[in-house]
Amino acid sequence: MVRIFLTGYMGAGKTTLGKAFARRMDISFIDLDWYIEERFHKTVGELFTERGETGFRELERNMLHEVAEFENVVISTGGGTPCFFDNMDFMNQTGKTVFLDVYPDVLFRRLRVAKQQRPxxxxxxxxxxxxxIVQALEKRAPFYHQAQYVFNADELEDRWQIETSVQRLQQLLGL
Structure with missing residues (x-):
């Protein structure tokens, strides 16, 4: 049974690498934000606005516990998921956790392009x-670094880099 949680800041490549890795391993892929949006028929932004941060984080925690019941799965968490409640401990107890570590300059380049999709x-x-970006990373670092594995995800710009990263992650996790 395989259950892998990918954590890291927005733009780190959790979805990009997670999808490719799950495909290689022939297991399911779940993006926690997408899962929440499908369950509640609203965007994460709408849920955040309606419920406030505390309400959204409680809902996110409940959905994290729900998807953690699945087996043979790669779960891409929201960037803030590990930073609330006991989420990081919970993920460490129920699966393998990987922090996708990306240099702030790389995150800036990625997020600058995707600014309009991120309220x-x-x-x-x-x-x-x-x-x-730098301030958020400093604040979240203590949580991200509780992951069992740290993986440099700076190079996810093309198919070759993604494939190489998938192979490196597979080796890191011993799968």
Whole structure:
């Protein structure tokens, strides 16, 4: 039985690497944010606005516990998931946890392009975005570093890099 939780900041490549890794392993892939959106027929942003951060984080925790029941699965968590409640401990107890570590400059490059799809980033100028990323990483680092494995995910820009990263992750996890 395989259950892998991918954690890391937005833009780290949790979905990109997670999908490719699950395909290689011939197991299921679940993006926790997508799972929540399908269950509640609302975007994460809408749920966040309606329930507030505390309400959303409680819902997220419940959904994390639900998907952790699945077997033979790669689960991409939301960027903040490990930072609330006992989520990181729970994931460490129920599966293998991998922190996708990405340099702030790489995150900036990725998120700068995807700003419009991420409400929390909209309207931020480049300098503001850089500071925002660095501050968020500093705040979340103690949680992310509780993962059982740390994986550098700087290189996920093309098929070859993704395939190479999948192979490296497979070796790291001994699968």
């Amino acid at each position: 929390i980033l909209q309207g931020k100028e480049d300098d503001e975005l850089k500071v925002f």
